[in-house]
Amino acid sequence: MRLLPQSRENNWARYIWLAYFGFFFLDPILNHAGWKLWLATGAGTVAFLVLYFLVYWLPRPWDLVDLGVMLLLGASFARWNGGATCFFIYAAAMLPFVVENEAQAVKLFPAIVAAAAATWWLLHLSGWFLFYAVGISAVVFAGNIFFAQRTRLYRDLRNAHNEIEHLAKVAERERIARDLHDVLGHTLSVIILKSELASKLIDRDPERARAEIRDVEMTSREALAEVRSTIRGYRQHCLEDELQRAKAALETAGVRVQAESSTAGLSPAQESVVSLVVREAVTNVVRHAGARNCRLRLAPQDGTCTLEIEDDGNGGSQPEGNGLRGMRERIEALGGTLERDTRLGTRLTIRFPLTEPKENPCL
Numbered sequence: 001m002r003l004l005p006q007s008r009e010n011n012w013a014r015y016i017w018l019a020y021f022g023f024f025f026l027d028p029i030l031n032h033a034g035w036k037l038w039l040a041t042g043a044g045t046v047a048f049l050v051l052y053f054l055v056y057w058l059p060r061p062w063d064l065v066d067l068g069v070m071l072l073l074g075a076s077f078a079r080w081n082g083g084a085t086c087f088f089i090y091a092a093a094m095l096p097f098v099v100e101n102e103a104q105a106v107k108l109f110p111a112i113v114a115a116a117a118a119t120w121w122l123l124h125l126s127g128w129f130l131f132y133a134v135g136i137s138a139v140v141f142a143g144n145i146f147f148a149q150r151t152r153l154y155r156d157l158r159n160a161h162n163e164i165e166h167l168a169k170v171a172e173r174e175r176i177a178r179d180l181h182d183v184l185g186h187t188l189s190v191i192i193l194k195s196e197l198a199s200k201l202i203d204r205d206p207e208r209a210r211a212e213i214r215d216v217e218m219t220s221r222e223a224l225a226e227v228r229s230t231i232r233g234y235r236q237h238c239l240e241d242e243l244q245r246a247k248a249a250l251e252t253a254g255v256r257v258q259a260e261s262s263t264a265g266l267s268p269a270q271e272s273v274v275s276l277v278v279r280e281a282v283t284n285v286v287r288h289a290g291a292r293n294c295r296l297r298l299a300p301q302d303g304t305c306t307l308e309i310e311d312d313g314n315g316g317s318q319p320e321g322n323g324l325r326g327m328r329e330r331i332e333a334l335g336g337t338l339e340r341d342t343r344l345g346t347r348l349t350i351r352f353p354l355t356e357p358k359e360n361p362c363l
Contacts, residue, residue, distance in 0.1 A: 289313025
């Protein structure tokens with residue numbers, strides 16, 4: 001992972017580091033250099049600044065070539081300017097940040113040492129040049145190995161946090177979409193059934209028609225409240241109430257219902273999931289099955305809960321829709337399984353492990 005080009009949050013630091021380049025001007029100032037040497041010093045400064053800022057943006061391996069040119073620039077000024085050791089120090093300081101990992105930096109650092117030693121030997125420079133170009137470079141390099149490692153760890157942590165945040169947003173959008181599908185699909189089906197029934201009864205039995213319209217109004221208000229709570233993420237379902245609503249919806253659609261249920265041992269979270277599964281399954285029966293009979297059986301036993309929803313409708317081998325996929329995802333989140341048998345009508349068999357029950361949300 002290359003650090004320098006991506007470290008835009010530390011833009012200010014790269015300018016502070018330039019303060020150390022002031023050592024390059026000490027020799028010309030102290031030795032009262034002539035205009036030619038000052039002109040060369042200015043040209044070297046411009047060349048260094050170009051190399052310095054380019055290393056933040058060049059891709060590999062050109063960033064390493066950039067550091068190599070920086071070493072050559074330092075070697076070319078070493079005979080006339082002792083401050084040229086700063087070129088070697090800068091190259092050593094930047095090396096840990098432009099390679100993939102610390103091991104690569106350690107392997108490449110001897111090249112900087114070799115360049116400094118060769119410059120010292122070929123130009124017959126003083127031992128102070130070797131001390132600064134190698135000794136100080138080694139100290140700075142060792143310190144930046146630590147900072148580069150910390151920067152990599154920080155960046156990995158930040159990337160992981162961003163990924164988790166993204167996945168959480170995706171999961172929340174999927175939850176809202178799934179919940180709205182479950183809530184509105186069932187409720188709108190009930191409203192349609194009751195509205196159709198009321199229109200048929202309005203002439204023959206006005207009182208019952210008015211009762212059905214009142215049910216439509218009440219169901220619509222409940223749906224609105226559920227949509228709001230779904231978006232907030234605070235919705236909690238009471239399984240017993242949901243089973244009663246399922247029976248009423250089936251009976252309104254002219255389907256005879258046989259129900260056997262026991263909610264003992266279910267936690268509030270499991271009750272919410274089972275409630276939504278029952279709602280979606282009953283909606284499918286009302287909408288698509290064309291069934292005359294439907295059997296609901298909920299039986300917690302021996303640490304496992306089994307839910308069976310069976311009808312004598314059309315059956316068939318249609319592919320899974322959004323509703324069935326949503327049911328499967330909810331049950332799998334509880335560590336359970338969902339099986340569908342469509343040979344004779346449709347039978348859904350759902351099993352999941354029980355957990356220790358908490359306070360009943362219906363109370």
